[in-house]
């Protein structure tokens with residue numbers, strides 16, 4: 227089994243698209259095929275030393291899932307983490323959002339993932355600068371950083387590829 231596990235939630239496919247791009251760029255010796263979180267168990271995640279976890283935000287700052295009218299996803303998965311121990315695991319988060327349409331809740335979902343996995347003792351890598359984004363509030367923001375990579379296919383599609391490449395280069399020391 228490869229070292230890096232990639233798990234994502236999605237509704238319209240953007241978060242899946244970037245999961246696939248990452249897996250392709252890392253190569254199959256490093257990363258296994260990305261898995262939709264609706265098909266994963268906590269044990270599936272615990273099988274890896276390094277996890278890349280992706281989520282869009284739905285509703286007004288919510289995880290994707292049944293209550294925001296999306297298919298089963300992170301909302302249904304997170305309660306299963308109660309009591310799980312991610313000590314020794316390294317997590318890199320990436321989030322998809324829309325800074326113009328949802329300026330008060332921009333990429334909140336990865337802030338929720340950060341809080342939840344922090345309680346399970348995970349260590350995080352891959353924080354990124356908030357420079358270059360225009361929004362009012364985000365649960366994914368700590369001081370002047372986002373808790374992971376932030377991609378906005380609604381407003382800044384042209385920047386996504388470069389942001390992704392820079393981020394992968396930065397976090398790659400986790401599996402070298």
Ligand SMILES: Cc1cc2nc3c(=O)[nH]c(=O)nc-3n(C[C@H](O)[C@H](O)[C@H](O)COP(=O)(O)O)c2cc1C
Pocket residue numbers: 235236237238239240241242282283284285286287288322323324325328331332333334379380
């Ligand atoms: C109904 C709806 C609600 C949304 N709510 C938010 C939100 O609260 N915050 C945000 O940053 N983006 C929000 N978005 C934007 C999506 O997160 C964004 O389009 C994302 O790229 C979708 O990813 P997916 O294709 O993987 O589902 C919302 C989009 C829709 C359609």
